Amino acid sequence: MGSINERETVQEQYKTADKLHTRISIHEKYSTNKQGWGNWLFSQYSIFPKARILELGCGTGDIWKSNLQRLDKSIALRLTDFSENMVSAAKAALGEQDFISYDVVNIEDIPYAAASYDIVIANMMLYHVPDLNKGLSEVRRVLAEDGCFYCATYGENGIMPFIAGLLREYGVTDTTNKNFTLQNGCEILKEHFTEVQRLDYADSLAVTDIDDMLDYIETLSNMSQAAAVGRSTLKRVLENEMRDGVLHVPKEYGMFICRK
Secondary structure (H helix, E strand, O other): OOHHHHHHHHHHHOOOHHHHHHHHHHHHHHEOOOOOHHHHHHHHOOOOOOOEEEEEOOOOOHHHHHOHHHOOOOOEEEEEEOOHHHHHHHHHHHOOOOOEEEEEOOHHHOOOOOOOEEEEEEOOOHHHOOOHHHHHHHHHHHEEEEEEEEEEEEOOOOHHHHHHHHOHHHOOOOOOOOOOOOOOHHHHHOOOOOEEEEEEEOOEEEEOOHHHHHHHHHOOHHHHHHHHOOHHHHHHHHHHOOEOOEEEEEOOEEEEEEEO
16 A cells, blocks of 8 residues: 555545535435434444543544433543544534543554554545554554444445446546455454454435435546536436436445454
8 A cells, every 4th residue: 555645645635624524414414324324333333331432533523412412421432543633623523522532543553552543533534544463453452452443434336336336437437446345354354353243234315416426426536537527417327327317326335343
């Protein structure tokens, strides 16, 4: 993995919360699974009283905001991100809470003591890590012996491969980052954890306003080929794929639950 280029891409993509909000909003608006991705993720966490929880790559903190009242206030929740702006966005969303702290952290160099967290979470971010083995080694180091590591990611048959397939005649290829997916994640994680379980989240998009889909595509750095085709052409191609006013887009998301 090209560490410098990848870091620069991630920094640019998450420089502000606007692009992330755009990506989140299309899922909130058009997902066919009404439980909601964030709610499903939260439902998988085994959070117990006084649990020490570390989230790496917390983004805007939306999962915690929507489940704030369900959290036992005896826990210690530390929300961190590689991007200082994301940490600021999470803090603005959740406010000052006695049991929540915030920090800017690089997963490859976690500044906390060994075995200091009962739960470590890293959702939709491991594929960005330049040295993933180093990052996962750090996760294992700070995880308690009986702790649990939760990490969500996408599969290789979701939204971006679907869009690339529709635009093949325009020279668009699937450039999805496949450094850590549902397909290869288990093998990668087993290098660091003895128990790895995969859970899949059944979902798709049923898009009725193509402009929302175009806005989504424009936020994705690895869909620059599609954006280069031009908005009007993209709109025509996507509208031609609609059936009864709906564009059906496959999604492939899930998570791994790991123990030492």
